[in-house]
Amino acid sequence: MPELIQRRDLDFLLHEWLRIETLSRYPRYSGQDRASYDDVIDAATVLAEEQFLPHAAKLDANEPHFDGERVHLIPEVKAALDAYIDGGFLGTAFASEHGGLQLPYTIFQAVSALFTAANIGTAGYLFLTGAAANLLAAHGSPEQRQRYMRPMIEGRWFGTMCLSEPQAGSSLGDIKTRAKPLPDGGYAISGNKMWISGGEHDLSENIVHHVLARIDGAPAGVKGISLFIVPKYRVNADGSLGAKNGVRLMGLNHKMGYRGTTNTALSFGEQGDCVGELVGAPGQGLACMFHMMNEARIGVGLSAVALASAGYRYSLDYAKTRLQGRPASNKNPEAKPVAIIEHSDVRRMLLQQKAYVEGGLALCLYCARLVDEELANPDEQVRADAHLLLDILTPIAKAWPSEFCLEANKLAIQVLGGYGYTRDYPVERLYRDNRLNPIHEGTNGIQGLDLLGRKVLMQNGAALKLLLGRIQASIASARASGDAALTEYADALANAIDAATRTTMTLGAAAAQGKLDLFLANAHLYLEMMGHTVIAWLWLQQAELATKALPSASAADQDYYQGKRWACRYFIRHELPKALRQAELLATLDDTTLNLPIAAL
Amino acid sequence: MKAIVSVKRVVDYNVRIQVKPDGSGVVTDGVKMSMNPFDEIAMEEAVRLKEKGKITEIIAVTIGGAKNEETLRTALAFGATKAIHIKDEGEVQPLTAARALAAVFKKEGASLLIAGKQAIDDDANQTGQMVAALLDIAQATFAGKVDVDGNKATVVREVDAGLETLEVDLPAVITADLRLNEPRYLKLPDIMKAKRIPIEATTLADLGVTAAAAVKTVKTVPPPSRSKGVMVKTVDDLVAALKAKGLA
Numbered sequence: 001m002p003e004l005i006q007r008r009d010l011d012f013l014l015h016e017w018l019r020i021e022t023l024s025r026y027p028r029y030s031g032q033d034r035a036s037y038d039d040v041i042d043a044a045t046v047l048a049e050e051q052f053l054p055h056a057a058k059l060d061a062n063e064p065h066f067d068g069e070r071v072h073l074i075p076e077v078k079a080a081l082d083a084y085i086d087g088g089f090l091g092t093a094f095a096s097e098h099g100g101l102q103l104p105y106t107i108f109q110a111v112s113a114l115f116t117a118a119n120i121g122t123a124g125y126l127f128l129t130g131a132a133a134n135l136l137a138a139h140g141s142p143e144q145r146q147r148y149m150r151p152m153i154e155g156r157w158f159g160t161m162c163l164s165e166p167q168a169g170s171s172l173g174d175i176k177t178r179a180k181p182l183p184d185g186g187y188a189i190s191g192n193k194m195w196i197s198g199g200e201h202d203l204s205e206n207i208v209h210h211v212l213a214r215i216d217g218a219p220a221g222v223k224g225i226s227l228f229i230v231p232k233y234r235v236n237a238d239g240s241l242g243a244k245n246g247v248r249l250m251g252l253n254h255k256m257g258y259r260g261t262t263n264t265a266l267s268f269g270e271q272g273d274c275v276g277e278l279v280g281a282p283g284q285g286l287a288c289m290f291h292m293m294n295e296a297r298i299g300v301g302l303s304a305v306a307l308a309s310a311g312y313r314y315s316l317d318y319a320k321t322r323l324q325g326r327p328a329s330n331k332n333p334e335a336k337p338v339a340i341i342e343h344s345d346v347r348r349m350l351l352q353q354k355a356y357v358e359g360g361l362a363l364c365l366y367c368a369r370l371v372d373e374e375l376a377n378p379d380e381q382v383r384a385d386a387h388l389l390l391d392i393l394t395p396i397a398k399a400w401p402s403e404f405c406l407e408a409n410k411l412a413i414q415v416l417g418g419y420g421y422t423r424d425y426p427v428e429r430l431y432r433d434n435r436l437n438p439i440h441e442g443t444n445g446i447q448g449l450d451l452l453g454r455k456v457l458m459q460n461g462a463a464l465k466l467l468l469g470r471i472q473a474s475i476a477s478a479r480a481s482g483d484a485a486l487t488e489y490a491d492a493l494a495n496a497i498d499a500a501t502r503t504t505m506t507l508g509a510a511a512a513q514g515k516l517d518l519f520l521a522n523a524h525l526y527l528e529m530m531g532h533t534v535i536a537w538l539w540l541q542q543a544e545l546a547t548k549a550l551p552s553a554s555a556a557d558q559d560y561y562q563g564k565r566w567a568c569r570y571f572i573r574h575e576l577p578k579a580l581r582q583a584e585l586l587a588t589l590d591d592t593t594l595n596l597p598i599a600a601l
Numbered sequence: 602m603k604a605i606v607s608v609k610r611v612v613d614y615n616v617r618i619q620v621k622p623d624g625s626g627v628v629t630d631g632v633k634m635s636m637n638p639f640d641e642i643a644m645e646e647a648v649r650l651k652e653k654g655k656i657t658e659i660i661a662v663t664i665g666g667a668k669n670e671e672t673l674r675t676a677l678a679f680g681a682t683k684a685i686h687i688k689d690e691g692e693v694q695p696l697t698a699a700r701a702l703a704a705v706f707k708k709e710g711a712s713l714l715i716a717g718k719q720a721i722d723d724d725a726n727q728t729g730q731m732v733a734a735l736l737d738i739a740q741a742t743f744a745g746k747v748d749v750d751g752n753k754a755t756v757v758r759e760v761d762a763g764l765e766t767l768e769v770d771l772p773a774v775i776t777a778d779l780r781l782n783e784p785r786y787l788k789l790p791d792i793m794k795a796k797r798i799p800i801e802a803t804t805l806a807d808l809g810v811t812a813a814a815a816v817k818t819v820k821t822v823p824p825p826s827r828s829k830g831v832m833v834k835t836v837d838d839l840v841a842a843l844k845a846k847g848l849a
């Protein structure tokens with residue numbers, strides 16, 4: 001069994017690159033040190049390997065089943081969840097005043113990646129619960145935190161996010177679920193929700209649904225949406241559980257992957273018997289959700305990375321032992337076959353996976369580090385910058401890994417050939433699990449619109465300028481190293497950001513002229529271009545750091561650091577040119593997809 | 602009643618051991634280290650005895666360099682109530698360890714030493730026995746089950762012929778075998794709490810212990826890699842091959 005996420009790489013990114021220990025200078029993290037972080041990651045590694053990984057394939061083969069009354073899951077799920085909860089992992093990043101351990105969000109993300117790689121189907125319940133509790137930490141009243149958030153951090157109750165409806169997924173402004181004010185200050189909730197992950201199960205005493213709904217008389221569109229807490233069982237004043245609260249499971253969705261996490265169609269208040277509590281102000285529902293969704297989106301990107309990492313490590317092991325074929329130059333039919341890793345094309349598939357996985361991991365951990373800066377840095381300017389960078393990087397952190405790390409899972413299957421296409425190996429499951437990530441938490445199409453339509457142009461391009469400044473600094477540093485390879489990569493990246501900048505100005509001009517549909521027609525392509533450029537930047541930083549560490553590195557570390565240089569070279573030479581071509585195409589304001597007649601399809 | 606648990610920092614059991622090119626030992630540079638797995642079992646047993654109210658204090662003791670502090674932190678996260686770091690940068694032979702542990706045992710007025718039956722680095726399987734000899738107290742090694750009642754401990758030992766049950770008077774030394782228990786998962790709050798517990802530092806000299814030097818490591822070599830099998834064509838060839846190896 002390979003390490004599903006290479007610990008050496010986590011250590012490199014967290015400690016050598018992001019210098020995570022320096023966070024302990026901030027009051028929020030004072031008293032913590034590298035040893036604390038390492039111990040937490042060690043504990044997570046053991047738990048993920050021993051309690052989550054062993055039943056991942058079984059859970060995939062035995063998806064949750066609804067008998068009309070109850071949802072049935074294999075017992076290993078609850079055992080693993082209990083072990084995680086007993087270990088205190090739900091409280092990892094929560095403030096101590098909320099009963100948490102107040103560890104950096106970055107460490108929590110690293111830990112979450114380990115559980116995702118081991119078994120996303122089981123881990124899904126925990127991530128949903130953490131996110132639901134987080135929402136109340138940010139927007140709940142003190143009473144709501146006490147009543148609903150605490151039991152979630154303690155793992156007694158689980159949580160969900162109920163945004164989507166059958167007719168409203170990407171366009172949440174169209175949701176119809178109603179909230180009718182009641183005389184006691186509560187609301188009667190009624191309507192249907194679709195796709196709700198973890199919407200029903202017997203894994204916890206109660207389920208806290210966070211429901212988006214419209215208060216009667218609210219304006220149309222997103223401004224009329226409010227957020228409500230709707231528990232599965234009503235909660236008495238003393239925190240004990242009361243009667244059922246009119247949330248009914250209409251059915252489970254049968255999915256391609258992510259099978260262990262129940263996915264539900266729910267109906268609320270069919271008998272007028274469902275009550276909800278307003279969170280935040282009326283009309284602020286989507287704003288509250290989005291505050292939390294930025295972190296959730298980084299989580300989606302990281303989940304894509306983790307699943308791809310597992311596939312990469314499996315296929316790497318396999319390629320070292322599977323014998324097949326001979327080098328093209330060896331014409332002797334009696335010569336022994338070689339391990340497939342000897343073939344350049346197999347090495348291409350492995351290096352491509354490595355470049356996507358470790359590039360994506362760097363991006364998500366970098367963003368997580370920004371979340372920590374924004375949360376804990378006492379310097380207001382640094383916090384504001386972190387916020388701005390997160391604005392522009394979040395759609396990339398969600399979409400790029402979910403696109404390209406999925407590609408990595410495809411390559412892992414390819415490395416195993418026919419065996420990869422069978423359920424005897426985990427790589428096909430990892431692919432199916434990962435296929436969700438481009439879809440949920442805002443499809444990648446929506447992320448493209450968000451990046452180009454909002455984030456890039458907002459505040460006169462302030463976020464983009466800040467990002468470009470950081471990239472320029474890395475380019476200057478790599479050039480100053482005097483290393484020929486680094487200089488080559490820095491020059492290539494400088495070209496790419498010049499092209500991206502020019503293209504953005506051309507697109508901005510089209511927007512200023514009011515050609516909105518044309519401006520946004522190729523937003524997804526823009527997202528890919530920016531994604532590849534950002535990942536190339538992160539590779540340049542990794543390669544520079546590795547180059548500097550090489551002279552004094554131990555033998556094992558020599559290989560590791562050289563690996564960073566090879567992967568950077570691959571990304572710059574084979575991948576980054578795609579961004580250049582996309583920039584050229586985007587700058588022509590190509591209208592092929594905009595003007596394509598539907599009848600032509 | 603106090604129990605001492607000795608915890609050794611060793612190369613993690615998952616690491617593929619590599620011998621240094623000059624044969625002077627195995628590579629530990631940049632290699633993942635962790636608590637000796639048998640010592641984890643000893644720790645777990647001590648914690649369980651404490652949870653059952655059979656002992657009141659668990660003192661984790663390690664001998665080694667600065668990094669050994671991490672091993673003590675793990676022990677504290679498990680539930681040790683106190684940690685003692687005997688600082689020593691050199692090679693610690695079993696007899697040295699035994700002398701040091703015996704000294705701590707006396708100083709603390711402990712009733713039990715619970716140790717791993719061996720450490721997975723040198724597999725010496727000597728330290729616990731030597732502590733018992735130095736202190737002239739009872740020993741029950743290879744424990745598969747432990748009960749403590751008042752001034753006695755009942756220990757089921759795993760021996761070649763099966764299981765042997767011993768009753769020993771306390772104070773005594775007990776060494777843990779693999780099946781004694783399954784160590785618990787560490788909880789994050791306990792890991793974080795362990796950071797705040799001060800560790801008591803001492804040295805061999807402070808304890809009045811001289812390092813043993815009776816054993817010298819002459820050379821370390823990797824085990825021979827299994828040589829390739831040969832295909833023989835006839836039974837006669839097989840017999841000849843076995844004879845050549847002195848096997849028939």
Ligand SMILES: Cc1cc2nc3c(=O)[nH]c(=O)nc-3n(C[C@H](O)[C@H](O)[C@H](O)COP(=O)(O)OP(=O)(O)OC[C@H]3O[C@@H](n4cnc5c(N)ncnc54)[C@H](O)[C@@H]3O)c2cc1C
Nearest residue numbers: 161162163164168169170195196197440441442443445446
């Ligand atoms: C397994 C799973 C788990 C989920 N979990 C949850 C959950 O826990 N809670 C929750 O609330 N939701 C959840 N969802 C719902 C998920 O967020 C939605 O599926 C997603 O937002 C897309 O909505 P939709 O399925 O209605 O697709 P649609 O919105 O109908 O989109 C279909 C296609 O049209 C494109 N499209 C739509 N509008 C535009 C536009 N304006 N411009 C360009 N392209 C557009 C989309 O990009 C997509 O390719 C989950 C979904 C799945 C599959």
